[in-house]
Amino acid sequence: NAGVTQTPKFQVLKTGQSMTLQCAQDMNHNSMYWYRQDPGMGLRLIYYSASEGTTDKGEVPNGYNVSRLNKREFSLRLESAAPSQTSVYFCASTRTGGIGETQYFGPGTRLLVL
Amino acid sequence: RKEVEQDPGPFNVPEGATVAFNCTYSNSASQSFFWYRQDCRKEPKLLMSVYSSGNEDGRFTAQLNRASQYISLLIRDSKLSDSATYLCVVNKGGTALIFGKGTTLSVSS
Numbered sequence: 163n164a165g166v167t168q169t170p171k172f173q174v175l176k177t178g179q180s181m182t183l184q185c186a187q188d189m190n191h192n193s194m195y196w197y198r199q200d201p202g203m204g205l206r207l208i209y210y211s212a213s214e215g216t217t218d219k220g221e222v223p224n225g226y227n228v229s230r231l232n233k234r235e236f237s238l239r240l241e242s243a244a245p246s247q248t249s250v251y252f253c254a255s256t257r258t259g260g261i262g263e264t265q266y267f268g269p270g271t272r273l274l275v276l
Numbered sequence: 277r278k279e280v281e282q283d284p285g286p287f288n289v290p291e292g293a294t295v296a297f298n299c300t301y302s303n304s305a306s307q308s309f310f311w312y313r314q315d316c317r318k319e320p321k322l323l324m325s326v327y328s329s330g331n332e333d334g335r336f337t338a339q340l341n342r343a344s345q346y347i348s349l350l351i352r353d354s355k356l357s358d359s360a361t362y363l364c365v366v367n368k369g370g371t372a373l374i375f376g377k378g379t380t381l382s383v384s385s
Contacts, residue, residue, distance in 0.1 A: 197375075204280065204363070204375035205320070220372070252319055261367055262308040267319035 163188050166268035168253050174274045175243045183238040183271050185253030191266070193259030194236035195220075196228060198249040199270075205252065211236055212259045243275045279303065280376040282364050288382045293354045297379045299347040299364030309340055310365040311349050314378065320363055323349075354383045 166187045175181055187194065192213045197205040197220075207220030211230040225247060227239045236255075240247060251271045256263040282299045289295050301309075309326035324331065326338040326347055337350040347364055364376035 202377060204377045206375075207372060210372075262325065264310075264322045264325075265320075265373065267321070269319050 165189065166253055166255055166266050168251075168268035168271050170271060171269065172272045174276065175240075176276050177244060179243050180239065180241050181243065181273075182240075183251055183253075183273075184235070185237065185268055186235045187253075187255040187266070187268075188234065189255060189257070189266065190233070191255035191257050192233070193256045194230065195254040195256075195265065196226075196236070196238045197252045197254065198222065198247075199252060200249050208238065208251075210259075243273075245275045247273065248275045249273060279368065279374045280364055280366050282362075282376040282379045284377060284379060286380040286382055288384065289354050291354055291356060291383055291385050293383075294350065294352045295354060295381060296351075297349045297362055297364075297381075299349075299376055301345050301347070301364075301366040301374075303366070303368055303374075304342075304345060306345075306366045306368065308367040309338075309347050310373075311336075311338060311347075312363040312365055312375075314361045314363055316360075320375075323362070351381075354381075356383050356385060359383045 169184045195210040196208040209228040211217045214233045253268040254265040311323040312320040313323040314320040330339045335352045339348045361378040361380045363378045368374045
């Protein structure tokens with residue numbers, strides 16, 4: 163099992179460019195999440211998907227959109243990148259999204275917006 | 277009060293030392309508590325869940341004090357491989373998680 167995979171690992175964008183971060187899990191988990199991590203900050207939830215076909219906003223959703231393509235895949239799209247979106251992005255999944263469940267994280271995507 | 281607060285450190289200790297990290301949380305309705313470990317430039321990984329009665333996993337002991345809204349992690353006999361950032365994580369009502377900024381531990385020989 164690969165667990166949670168993310169592509170790309172690194173990306174440099176110019177302000178205004180768009181891109182999609184891909185995430186996939188092979189653990190048959192129902193719930194998936196996107197976080198960003200900035201220096202000196204805790205991980206902050208951008209969007210989550212409790213189950214296939216549903217998505218909800220987290221703490222910092224502005225400037226992002228998501229798609230739960232199927233049970234395995236959950237993508238994050240930046241339509242018009244801004245320097246404030248320079249960050250490390252982590253995707254995570256849990257079995258059912260229930261309280262107390264372990265979150266399994268992907269290796270992260272490091273994004274630099276110039 | 278911030279939702280989850282941790283002393284950022286860094287904590288610099290020699291091998292074999294005992295070190296304790298503390299964390300406070302603001303939401304009295306929180307029901308699940310965790311310590312995650314994050315190595316430099318890596319993803320967070322669950323170290324241990326924290327239960328009301330306290331729990332131990334080898335050299336690691338976690339305690340929860342609901343009355344004071346306080347969580348602790350004790351590491352005994354520190355190893356070089358324990359060097360990492362330790363994240364205190366609390367659920368924010370429901371299933372959403374709030375991550376602390378982390379406490380950095382550096383163990384030296």
